Amino acid sequence: MGTTRSRLVGLLGLAALPPVLEEALLVGVGLHAARGLAPQATAVWPYDSYHDLRWLLVYHNSWEMFLLGLLLLTVLRGVLSAGLTALAWPAGVPRPSWGWLVRRNLEVALVAAAVISPWAALSVAFSAVALSWYLFASLGPMLVLAPFLLRAGVVSRWWKGLPTIELFGWASLNFVVLTLAGAVISSTTGWWAVVMAGLAGVANGLLWQRTVAAAAAPVRRWGRVPVGPIAIALTLAGAIWAQALIGFALGGGQGQWRPPVLTERLPDRVPHAVIVLGGHNSSWDGTPAADPRVERFSYRGLDAQGRPLPYPPEATHRSLDSSSALLADQVESVHRRTGRPVALLGQSEGSMVARTYLERLPRGPVTTVVMFSPLVQAGRTYYPPPGHAGWGVAAGWELRAMFWLANLPLAVKDDPDSSFVRSVLSNAPFYRNRTLCPVAGVRMIAFLPTVSAAEAPPGEYSRVPVYQQPALHGGLVGDRAVEDQVVAFLAGEPVEMPRPEYGLLQRLGAAWQAPPLALMLNPIWSATREGDPAMTGRICEAR
Template sequence: MGPKGRLAGLLVLAALPPVLEEVVLLGVGLRAARGLAPQVTAVWPYDSYHDLRWLLVYHDSWLTFLLGLAGVTVTRGLLSAGLTALAWPAGVPRPSRGWLVRRNLEVALLAALVISPWAALSVAFSAVSLSWYLFGSLGPMVVLAPFLARAGVVDRWWRGLPTIEMFGWSALNFVVLTVAGALITSVPGWWAVGVAGLAGLANGLLWQRVVADAAVPARVRWARVPVAPVAIVLTMAGAVWAQSLIGIAAGRQGEWRPPILTHRLPDRVPQAVVVLAGHDSRWGGEPAADPRVERFSYRGLDAEGRPLPYRPEATHRSLDSASVLLAAQVDALHRRTGRPVALVGESEGAMVARTYLEKLPRGPVTATVLFSPLVQAGRTYYPPPGHAGWGMAAGWELRVISWLANLPRSVKDQPDGRFVRSLLIDAPFYRNRTLCPVPGVRMIAFLPTISAAEAPPGEYSRVPVYEEPAFHGGLLGRRTAEDRVVAFLAGEPVEHPRREYQTLQRLGAAWQAPPLAVSLNPIWSATREGDPARTGRVCEPR
């Protein structure tokens, strides 16, 4: 086969699988996963990251997981061997087909081992809808790509640094996949198939460049140093370190004193206020500056109806049990002040407030402010230990990672903790209704723009939103946000959506784990909630 014939075959082989996956996704109506299709023929390791996320979400027993792992490993090895052979540069001696198949099967198995912890973290991200997990799982892909891209091409790929060109082509593939996922989720209907095909063609051209640079490299630096094994070991260890870094970034370490607690409310605010902190927060019992404002206690009330101090471990409770404590505190505050009550919650505190409004009589609550709520949480699932169910291998992988990460910690976070498990059990509600209106309660959500990566493209809120550039948990405490909260509680209209929010949603679409369809999980089968993963809409009628 001549050079033109090989190029044509390469482009066909690179474009056809993304087209077929996109057709299947459109056919089954899994709207939220459409942005993943271009990754089917991406260069290493983005292709394996694609395979493992699908596998870790869509298996319901050890047998189906092991069979699926064998299937995707063999398929990935054969497909990559074919792409490598067709992309081989003219005039350069090519290894035998048997060598290419064996080598790419080995690389597929290695990639599955190395990438699997990060794919599991991606499943955790979709379960708790916390963007730190998403960004934490993407960094290693970009770092490992130049090393693994050489592995299926040359013999001693583990020695030396990849060339700067290899880094460039691998990074370009990441950009192509990100943009392609955004475009697929932006165009209507079957137009997405054409975009997937074009992305596949781009993958083919990138395979051509990557294979050429690996087969005929420029000067290789550190040619005798086994750089790749070091990078792989550090990357796998990073899956454990990431747990601690995510906990530091997402949790509240130490005392939490936003301005609403340290300043008196103006007289134009008619409510008393309960302020709910997030996961791993602590409170030593210090009163707020205004007697109308109270901290929510994850331990409950004392004999006189006052909130008890609590340590971070107290926040590790289910949302249902925390909402019961909130109901008691709301009633006590209402009796003490004689005022209606407003709730201001951040992160886990926002979810406690929203659970209370849904599952318990709202009583005197007339307004609710949600800071950094978990947008469309519960998109994946894994069963408790000792039970079979969707995502069981992902659950055990997360338990091993968490066990290692918890060794130096005094406060342990578990993937089966009561807070996380409550999100998983009531996932259809949190997917569909977190940012939905509640009759008789004025609501607003303060969303950091980073949360745009937390939900698949589509509708995400039917309550007013105030959006500002910030990380998760980074808005409550800003003076501008505090002023908007006071204005909202005083009855003034407050809303500030940003145009780039939906763009950022689309740009994150390629890197989320595919959502588990609500109708497939027996734990969720009795629900009457709509499924945004299929419809792209929230607050669907029950």
């Protein structure tokens, strides 16, 4: 009995120590946005490797640093997991030798690094462009792989048979615990976060005890089928398929985007001329809007008569600065033609073009801006252009390889180094800090789907009025109730509807975001006068 109790105390102490140390370091340096990650330091496979790889892919600035970090993290993860497994071993069941557990868990750490790395790279891409599709895509494989990797660290013939429902259940419960722990820590101020991280580590220890016992039990189904390798192969392939699915969701299947403001006449009480800006991979065949006061923004610019040119999806891949310059020309053209003040209505990338225009160029006749699904706090991670060194260099090449494979069957190719993406990365301090900040003389509103709550770290995210409604990214445009609110706002009426669950959803997503790269570390960002929400939890502030 005494031995069993001492092993439990040792297990809980070992499981609590790394989260406590990591949380203390994060609180000490003030990296506010990453505090929810610390409990994963002793989570069960593969959440622990997902934690390690996200930190490594963001916080390395050379290939040497990446390879050395990968080697060090693999060894530490293998030894730590062997120790947790040994202490969690069920009484009455013969335990392998310490040497076998170390060797096996080092092997599992290598396999996990290879299998999880593409999904961790997707998490980096998510934080770069603040699109929740990438975040959600990267989490599914963790739930699928967990029981297989857990068995791999415990039994020799782990690849055969379907893990028990108990093992699936305990591994999934760890995901829930980590999510809730990240939310609680993100809601806690000061050094209390360290205490919460310690308690989360204790919960991890108890779950190690349960999962090791479940993993050591004999399988009952498909005992001769190599289910483990099949699951791993599908997970690796899924990292490529995810790119195609995300590209489709973000506009590849969108084609001619025609929200009601383009297909219906505006009420007379709207005093504006309206320019409607489509999102990434949108296209336009030149069909005019139903109301002559409404015009579609062209990512190709204007013809000799000042009319917007039709454009293909590839035209939306240009830089935000370039698109905002085209918008400036079109704003002047529409103002001259109609004699009215101009309102901008943008979706996703179109919102970012409108916001860049307000910042970079004289706003002129623009008095109203409506932003649908803007990228909330984009530019939280970085990778350098090809041929250059810098923070996230390995993550960049991993994303290029994944996108190259994903693009093979696609007609419209997405590129992690497109001019649009690079403009977000280069001007990250502005987009991270000021996208949803007010502009003098301009009425602004952001229509945010509740899924965007997972796109922003806990803390302040907007100082302009927001209208929030349950929906996916880009899913609010076309909703009749939302369209009525847009018309009311264009007519000068006050519109605002924040939802109380938005802040809770922000905190629940905190554990699964990649850690943000501090602005002061990146040389191309360090000269900026922008404040860093990753450190303060506040936006719209100067350094």
